[in-house]
Amino acid sequence: MPRGRAATYEDQREMILSRAAALFARRGYASASMNQVAEACGLSKASLYHYYKDKYSLLVSIAEGHVSRLQALIDDEASAHLNGEARLRHLIHRIVAEYANAQDAHRVLTEDVKFLEPEDRERVLDKERHVVAGFARAVSEMREGQPSAHLSKPLTMLLFGMINWMFTWMKPDGELDYDAMAPIVADLFLGGIAKVRLP
Numbered sequence: 001m002p003r004g005r006a007a008t009y010e011d012q013r014e015m016i017l018s019r020a021a022a023l024f025a026r027r028g029y030a031s032a033s034m035n036q037v038a039e040a041c042g043l044s045k046a047s048l049y050h051y052y053k054d055k056y057s058l059l060v061s062i063a064e065g066h067v068s069r070l071q072a073l074i075d076d077e078a079s080a081h082l083n084g085e086a087r088l089r090h091l092i093h094r095i096v097a098e099y100a101n102a103q104d105a106h107r108v109l110t111e112d113v114k115f116l117e118p119e120d121r122e123r124v125l126d127k128e129r130h131v132v133a134g135f136a137r138a139v140s141e142m143r144e145g146q147p148s149a150h151l152s153k154p155l156t157m158l159l160f161g162m163i164n165w166m167f168t169w170m171k172p173d174g175e176l177d178y179d180a181m182a183p184i185v186a187d188l189f190l191g192g193i194a195k196v197r198l199p
Contacts, residue, residue, distance in 0.1 A: 013051050016041050017065065020058045021104035029059055029112040060120050063113055066105035067127040073098060074134030085190060088138045092189070093182040095131075096163060100178030103167040110164065132156060142190075159189050 019040040023032050034055050038048040052058050073094050082090050099106055113121060132153075139159070140152035162185055170181070180199045187196045 009051075016043075016048065016051055017058065017061055018104070021062045021108050024059070024062065024112060025104040025107040029055075029108065029115050056115075056117075059108070059112060059115060062105050063109045063116065063124050064120075064127070066102055066109050067124055067131070069098060069102070070095065070131045071127045074131050077134065084142055088135075088142060088190065089183070089186045091135060091138055092159070092163070092186045096166075096178050096182040096185060099163065099167065106164075106167060132160065135159065159185075162189065 016037070020032075020037045023036055023040050027036070032055070034045060034048060037055070037058065038045045041048065052061070074091075077087070077091055077094070080087070080090065109124075113124060116124060136152050136156040139156050143152055143155075166178070166181065170176070170178070176184070183199050184196055
């Protein structure tokens with residue numbers, strides 16, 4: 001009989017993904033090697049291959065795993081029964097909170113998706129489009145009846161422009177953390193600079 005997987009198998013896979021994401025975020029996917037991944041994980045290279053067959057499979061798992069969590073967040077919001085400003089504020093808070101715990105994976109997604117094979121890249125991009133569409137619906141809901149309602153998608157992309165790159169300038173020990181930044185982003189987006197308040 002084949003041997004079953006250890007109870008810690010999935011935990012070990014998640015640990016490897018986390019360490020690999022940190023390595024790829026720091027060095028870039030193209031520059032990192034499986035030897036370096038194994039070293040970062042405290043594993044032998046042979047042990048690493050027991051969990052992931054190659055560096056590319058790590059990249060796919062990191063990028064798709066991150067964007068799948070964002071997609072699930074959007075789908076979950078559909079059942080929250082919030083509307084208007086409350087809905088958009090809640091979405092902003094949740095996605096900023098998700099990014100706070102996934103800075104390495106997010107950097108890999110934004111910078112290394114170009115290394116994905118076309119089929120894998122398209123699957124990841126489809127999930128990203130699903131996330132953007134969820135936010136665009138919330139923005140559109142707030143602009144119903146306005147002559148410029150068609151601007152919902154560009155406004156959504158401007159919102160993501162604020163959120164997506166926070167990891168490049170926010171310091172872990174800075175005065176403002178991600179919890180503090182979420183309402184600031186919402187205030188700025190919804191009311192303009194004069195409406196921003198310290199949390």
